Amino acid sequence: MRAIVISLLCLLGACATVPTATPDASGDSLDLIARDYVALILEIGEREEGYVDAYYGPPEWAAAAEADPRTVPQLIQGAASLTERLEAVSTAGAGPAVAQRKAYLLAHVSSAAARLRMLSGEKMSFADEAEALFGVRPELRPLSSYDPVLAEIDALLPGSGTLAERVTAFKSHYVIPKDRLQVVMDAAIAECRRRTVQHIALPANENFTLAFVGDKPWSGYNYYQGDARSKIEINADFPIYTERAIDLGCHEGYPGHHVYNALLEKTFVDERGWVEMSVYPLFSPMSFVAEGSANYGIDLAFPGDEGLAFEREVLFPLAGLDPSTAEKKAQLAALTRQLARAEYTIADDYLAGRIDRDAAIEQLMKYSLADRAKATQRLRFIDTYRSYIINYGLGRDVVQAWVERQGPDHWQGMETLLSSQILPVDLVE
Template structure:
């Protein structure tokens, strides 16, 4: 129940506190930009998950009970905060053994979207194209692995190659965005993690990008990771949120950003599209041929064919959604799901097993990458040619407004 003194600011403050307590029960990473003593106090709080969920439901009721406002920006803020509360509550219910009834219901509650369904026939058609592209008589998954392994960046050169790619991504982004003079990204090679890369934003325009050296990183991922994790992806997005929303507008709820909520689709979608915004296809190939491949000590032989392969593999990305749907909600056993990913995602047994580990930990989060990217790409392409100053301005608006999926999708209802 709300009081006459209640406000969206008060609910937002409480959301951060409850969110930090919630993280005691959720192993997924999150961003926190407020005072460290507040985080430590939350860590020391023994409140059980059921009580935290009760607090989240109470915050939803308080937010809904606030007097109506004619301020459009305030309306958007309330809407976004309400959707974030629904997402955290849903995640908590999942952790409590009460998942939604279906994959689509889960993605709707967690991220505010429902990704398209694709049949096995769709993936078989794409696999057939790859079968014609990659020569040889061995099983296709073996031919693909052998062909692709020619472009693995040696582990002892990862830091140099990824660092140089990120430097170029930064240079191109700084031509379009005004970046703080003190901003910086530090690379940290780590291992035994269920992801390839993760950006830990530390505040004050500083980030640590953690790269998992246990996962083979192929040459096309260098620019992708540099743009996705750094510029104009997660690092730039986080510093803009801190500058424009927290400091500029006083929207304290953005001091706590969990891995669920509609913002996740926008963030991952924008980061996944960042490379295409910063580089044309030809620019990317030339930079890889002239700079990155020599740094990695790799040959550029077969690079054109490799790019056709990358195009098809990108379309097979949606197979991961279907694997998650089958594994989480349709009872497909682990080994069978791994084999399904090998057949329709053309992943090796080891990569497919790692992929399934990610799905097991993050569940339907997989849609934020592929459907998020499709959503951002379609929105920006509807505004004009990609790579122009105007498209960069629209991208900047996506990062700073903030916009949610319902604002970006062509046909949505309030």
Template sequence: MLPQDPFGQDYLRLTLEIHKHIDGYIDAYYGPEALRAEVNAAPPRQPAALLDDVRRLQDNIPTADPARAAYLKAVLRAIECTVRMLQGETVDYLDEVYRIYDIRPRQVAESTFEAAHRELDELLPGRLGDGLAERLAAWRKGFEIDAGRALELLELARAETRQRTAAFIELPDEESVEIRLTSNQPWNAYNWYLGNGRSLIEFNTDMPLHVAALLGTFAHEGYPGHHTEGVLKEIGLFRERGYAEQAVPLLHSPSAVISEGIATTALYIIFPDDSHYDWNVEVMFPAAGLPAEPGLAERMQRIAKASEKLRYVNGNAAILYHTGQLDKAGAIDYLRTYGLATAERAAKSLSFMTHPLFRSYTFTYSVGYDLIAASPDPVATFRRLLTEQVLPAALAN
């Protein structure tokens, strides 16, 4: 289906051109294949020419739908920032985050992490005061599974999360998810939305897989997370309303904050009152052949709650590293000290936040989560975000 409005066609062309310069810039594409083939067959256009295209689009934003107009204004600001950086311009790191993602993250006081450490010291097995990072790693290691068991356990997670999502919001009959294992990637798992209601979800085996995390990861990537958002927005915004921009979700866009907000809160939406801990102990653990002693669900819940504030450690490390306050060794040490990460996991986190595609992306997770969790009605907000174009700044107000 070729978008009828010139704006939509020009928008798709521009993003496809940028993708030729930045592989991975486009997170998904389900627009006209003829248009993509036409753009890919031509030589790459220079950033200066792409910047002219951005300006023309900014001058011709459709205004019939005010919400869409505001959304497109912010997305084109993000695209402009990306193209300027592609051209070699230097942008202050936090200004880059704002221009691309429509958010203004701040460093979280390290006393917040230290308070979380004190709680964990009381909860984790081992002697009080002994190496907290080592005790946390030992706790997590008890939930590790061999990658050879992952697919069968992920099928359990798929069935449960889909059933609960279908009870929460209507899903089309033709949607589907394929699961694969992969390696040598900067991320832990990734949803590749393919269009026509289909997704490929890849799980990275570079790092150990934890049986207690599989359900949450599938909710994040699949139901009611990234896959569900992709399905519903393709139908409602692209196919029914003809919004061409929806057919080409971008990694460098305010929409990424919304997408990761949906994904990071997905598990709690379909498992209210933290009931996923009980489900894991009653269903997933026996399927994995792991013991589940009495009180395990409650203990997992308490440790997870104590660890929640550590989600901001990566953002702090990214700010400190990209503003020149820490070098790579210092950033890894920071992740290990405050995030209680193993050396291997800290290095993996740093590789993500220094990857050209993801250097400012790390904030989409924590800020996206907070925008939904702190809203007056998180469930209603979640439903709305699955089907509408909403900016982070609009949720923050």
């Protein structure tokens, strides 16, 4: 598989004249299967709200799915049929890009089948579910293994009260006032974009709208609209810190979700006519790459101390905040990042029924250093998205390791990834 991916990287600039796979004896082909794959995903979206994260293919296909969606058992049969058809199509002599296309479709149909089984009532463990949906099996470490990190944070922020209370009190000095959210977010996103376009050529017409919302289980969301356009929403129910403005600007925008979707649309839908990329199923291997690259994009755009410098020079003044303890804030952020995967273990126990809701909230408060309201919101996210949470921390680490193995130009490696059908299994060394 690695040899296929390496060869694929050499073809990413290719135009639409990519050699096609050999049809099977019935005349079936990847193009025909891809059309039926889109129908499958759109119809699953009619059975599960939110399953289709983005669609910008022909509107009549979406209308057909809405008008007459198959039942879940019928869709399970449809996924099995697509798998059989894919396995029957030969990619011999067609080139690595086409072989990767077949692998990509197989992986996404397999993920769709797993989601359909869940909709029909099948129960999976946290790790089994993550692997079935996203193509990567997470390690579930004992929570005690994160205690040394908590000890370091305790030493960094001594005082009375619980550690979570001390962290919340310290971070309160960096909350962006609500009446300055718009100007701070605008500045952060503009800087994320400025740094990205120095390295990645974006479609000339790309743009986004930004809105602040509430009552959501997430902190930010990118709704890709097609034609290189996105609608970015930021949840303003909870405090937004200055460094979070940078995180959200990069993650939801540049070089994160907005750029990823725009490059996929340009590379595959516009230039090659590969219609499978016009639909984005949320619970799929695509999300591991999307969330992982969006999180790694923060470090890529603001390496080292550059994020802190931008906060000091631009965001703190715009927000009217005192930067006197900014270095300690950066130390806290680095340590907190090491706790990211603790919630996998908590989610595993909670979703399996080994701990109740109150215990899960207490553990999230301890290991994510959040107050009760924020920990409760995070549990709401876990209730909604379950094993999807692996795509953030684990996804970032896997993407970072892969990009940095490609060579010293990490932006080039990132652009390669964002313009490809590379799967999570291809990223793992």
